[in-house]
């Protein structure tokens with residue numbers, strides 16, 4: 639066979655080999671990319687365990703009286719992202735120039751909503767009459783609640799109150815996150 643006849647054969651072989659390699663890559667990469675795209679929402683996590691913005695620090699009374707605020711967060715599930723979803727509420731009290739005390743408003747006994755009474759400067763749960771001091775500690779030893787109100791991690795950042803919102807196991811003397 640002459641050299642002129644061998645050259646087109648070699649070119650044909652190289653072209654076919656390249657087509658096979660490229661075709662193979664496409665058949666592997668495309669399904670993997672498709673699966674990753676399909677599963678993408680599952681790989682994203684909900685924001686609910688992070689810090690949540692509550693309100694401007696300036697909205698708190700200077701006399702240290704607590705204010706109740708709803709906690710709104712962005713929830714991300716498998717394929718949806720929903721903003722401003724109520725996930726609870728908190729009492730926020732100004733304790734310094736840029737410090738706050740934040741209590742979960744849920745009663746640690748069985749989960750009723752605790753109210754603040756300005757007259758006694760403390761919290762009271764109407765369900766089974768647990769009484770809490772303004773610090774959240776149990777104020778009346780006859781209170782059925784096994785622990786004081788749950789204080790949450792909080793900070794004031796650029797004039798805004800941020801809280802790590804969490805719920806805890808009810809009816810337990812220990813503060814166990816749920």
Ligand code: FES
Pocket residue numbers: 745746747748749750763764765766767768782783
């Ligand atoms: S739920 Fe609050 S005292 Fe029972």
